[in-house]
Structure formats: C-alpha cells, structure tokens
Amino acid sequence: MSIDIDTARKVAHLARIRVEDARLPDLARELSGILGFMEQLNEVNVDGIEPMVSVTPMRLKRRADEVTDGNMQEAILKNAPDAREGFFAVPKVVE
C-alpha cells in the first residue's frame, strides 16, 4: 500500500500534527516504506485466530465505584501552560 501526498496530509491532520506542504512528499515516502514492511503480515494465515486483547490471561480487577481522591485543583493546574480562575484556558472555541 503506497501513501500518496493527499493521504499523508490527511493522516497528519488526523494526528493533529502540522506538516508543511514541502515536507509531505518525504513523509509520504517514509510512511509508504513502513507500511510496505508491514505488508509481510499478509503472508500469515490468520483464519480462525482471535485478535489478542490481553497478553496475560487475566480479568481486569474491579473496584467499588466510589470517589477515592479529589480536591486537587491546584496540583492539577500546576503544569498548565495557561490556567485562569481555576480552569485550563484555551483559544476561543465557540464564537
């Protein structure tokens, strides 16, 4: 499967990574190379095989649905690039 420039642009956008137009041909070539390597998987007969969901055969533990911590507003906002009045601040989303 070869990735063309339009697909590379679309993937970059889906991944929310800005890629300048001049870089797209190289990116398309790199992604095509990696996907080409993955094509080997098509040689394997996977009929009747279930996709692995858990590498160890164990059921995830459950716990009671109750609040175990909280009241950490200051700690949570401490590393924010822009925090105001107890909230994370972002550029205007709604006009």
Next chain:
Amino acid sequence: MSAPATPANSWTIAAARDALRKGEISAVDLTMSCLTAIDAADGLNAFVHKTPEIALEQARAADARLAAGDAPSMCGIPLGIKDLFCTKGVPSQAASNILKGFRPEYESTVTTKLFGDGAVMLGKLNMDEFAMGSSNETSCYGDVVNPWRRGNDDTALTPGGSSGGSAAAVAADLCLAATGTDTGGSIRQPAAFTGITGIKPTYGRVSRWGIVAFASSLDQAGPMTKSVRDAAIFLQSMSGHDPKDSTSADLPVPDFEAALTGDIRGKKIGIPREYRMDGMPAEIEALWQQGIAMIKDAGAEIADISLPHTKYALPAYYVIAPAEASSNLARYDGVRYGHRATLAAGEGIVDMYEKTRAEGFGPEVQRRVMVGTYVLSAGFYDAYYNRARKVRALIKRDFELAFAAGIDAILTPATPSSAFGLGEMASADPVQMYLNDVFTVTVNLAGLPGVAVPVGLDRQGLPLGLQLIGRPWEEGALLNHAYVLERAAGFVSKPAKWW
C-alpha cells in the same frame, strides 16, 4: 566478605548492601562517590537532570535506617532513574520537548516503592524520546555516548536505546544501577551494547502507574544492573500489585535472589532455529554457540525448537506499538501540561493542537504517531491493526507450545550486532533501525520475561550479550539461568575511562 577495594561507585548493589549493613561505608559517602563520578561524566550525556540535594537527603535518611537496623536490600543504594518515570517535583519529560518544564505533582509507583525501600535517586537519565528509538538519538537532550569504544578508535558509539542513558550510566559506574523500561527491547538491547545486565519482567509484574506511556500492552519497567544478583535484588523492590494499574498482576512476588542457586541441572533450554537470521554476523553466531556450550556444561539439556512466527514479530510490533502510541500521545495537546505553541492572530484551537505537536514532538515520534493514526483509521483497522493482533496471538502461541513441551528457558542472541556509531544510521531507512529489536520484540508481544546478560567481547573490543527468555511469572528461575550463564562467561571487562 569485606568491602571491595575499588571506588564505591563501581560496586554492585549486593556488595554495597553488605558494606552498608556492616557499617564499612555510609550511604552518604556511597552517594557522594556517585555524584562525583556523575559530575565528571558530562561527556556521556547520561544524566540530564541531576538531583544531588534529593540524593543526599535520601542518603541521610538511609543511614538513619541502617543505624536503626531497619534496612531493606535497596536501602542507601544510589540509582539513576530513566526520564520516563514521573518523579515528584523533578523534571520528567520523557526526553521530549513537548514535556519541557513538566514537574509531576505525583510519584510513579516504581520510584515510590524504591524510595520506600530506602533507595537514593541521583537524577534523571537520558533516553530516546518517549522511548521510541534504538540508539538514544531521538532525545531532546541530544545523544548519549556509549562509554565503550572500539579499541583506540575514538568514534562515538551509541549505548543503544531507548534506555541508553541508564545503560551508559551503569556501565560507566555513575550509579550502582538504574531503572529502564522495555517496550520492544529498550532494556535488553542497551544492556547488551554496554556490557551490563537488564531484565524485562513478565507483563504485569511491575506497575506502569506514573511511567509515561508509550504502548501500554507492551511496556514494562525493569532494572539495569552490574550483575544478575543485582537484577534480582532490584526487581524484587520494583515488583508487585498496584491497585492504580489494573494490568498489574495480583500475584505474590517470590524472593528472586533466593532463586539464584546456580543449579540448572536437568533443565531444558530451547534454541529457536528461526533466530538464526540471514546475514547474522559470524561473531554473534559464535557467541550463541559459546552460550549453548556453557549451559550444556552446567548440566542443562539443549533442545532445538521452532517458533515459526518469529519473522512476523517486527512488522506486527510496528503496527501495534505505533497504534497504541498514537492513542497514548493524544494527551499532549498543549492544554494541561508541557509545551504550547504561540498562536498567530486568528488561529484557533486546532491550530494550537497541530502547531504544539509539530513543535513538541521530534521526527521519529511524529512518524510513529502518524503510522498509528493510519493503521487505526477507518478502512484500515482490520487490514493492519486487527491482523497484527491476530499475528501477535500466534507469536504468543509459539512460545506456549514450546513451554508446554517442557522447555524451561530459551537462549538467543540479544542483538544482531555490537554497538554501532552515533549517526551511522542517520541516512538509513527507519525500518533499518527497527531491525535492532529483531531478537527482543517477540518477548514483549508474548508478555514474557527476558534478560540480557553480557557474555563476551567482539573483535573490536565491544561487549556482546545473550538473551534468555523465561516462562511467564518465573523471573526467579529465569534469573537463575542467567546467573549460570554469567558465572560461566565470567564477563568482567569494563570500558577504559576516556570521559
């Protein structure tokens, strides 16, 4: 046994533990010895955030515990911590510019356990960005330099990756041991490249809580040490169930050090024929044969085995790991922590995400996030991601069949070569770099424990290691096999100090 005559920073954990308990050295003096070595080793670029104040405070507390007779094995042992571990109030940025300035408000479970046992943190160690790399060349801090050189040739070599800072720091005696993490070989490959021991435990043995996530179904933390005994002592302290990581196993942690009997008579060691790769250097093949002879001499039985899906492990890994990474790294959006791009007038929130991630992630991380995004996207999910997960199930089954047939452990090379030069792979296809993981990645896909042990030097004077793969949850037995190999190989070489 009295304390070794060598400088304290070069001691093993086991030797230091005994000397500390006998009062032959204080934890403060032991820590100072490492801090001095670290300050003289900036040329290696292994320690990227030094924490001498924390180290000395912890060392003083360890001395008090030692004096009170309440000293677990790790008490007073100076360690390096990979930058992937969140350490409270100390920069923890996974070697990425996107986490520049990030100081966690919490402590990872692994470091909490280590500090609870009295261990000392000397600082944070360099690594590949988000643990994505095999040469420590994708770090925002710059390359780590391997303390080993090719004889008198001063070409700078890679320590391997992603735990390259950990490997270099242990090999150069800047610390007694270091934490590493391993998603596709990131403990075992750098351990092999620097002549030290590194174990990736069974998936679920060690809590992942507070470790920056790369590929959650593959990531495991483990120790990087100067001996197999040290790996047993260190792993003991890191292991155990953690309610904060639902994939951590609620199983008792056995005494790993007590498992080191040196007796593997009657054990059956599998030699997988698929690991004999085309174009494998003769020296690697010869090393493997030496290892087989050592195991045989120790009274174990050697059995040729087949792991037929080995060839497909790398392509499966390079679908699954980037897919998980693309999800895990979605959190780096410039909102809650780390870097945020400066916006031009009129730019909105999507511009903020895209510019932040373009500026903050390096090229290899961007590539893997985009590959992951692609294989998970509508229309390709079945063709790539689901197929890779089916192949993963087959790879795991290969191992299960071998173990069911009575195999106790599997012996393979650790890496397809010795350490290569920094920059040597710069113009190579990304896939060429991925081939470094060819012997290690199967173990992550199957969730098994794997250990790299230094066994010899190549013609250029560089260390080479072998890998032993064990049954799930049997790290003790695995380390005992490694202990036998270590004793038989008698690897004692150290890099000549040039830094």
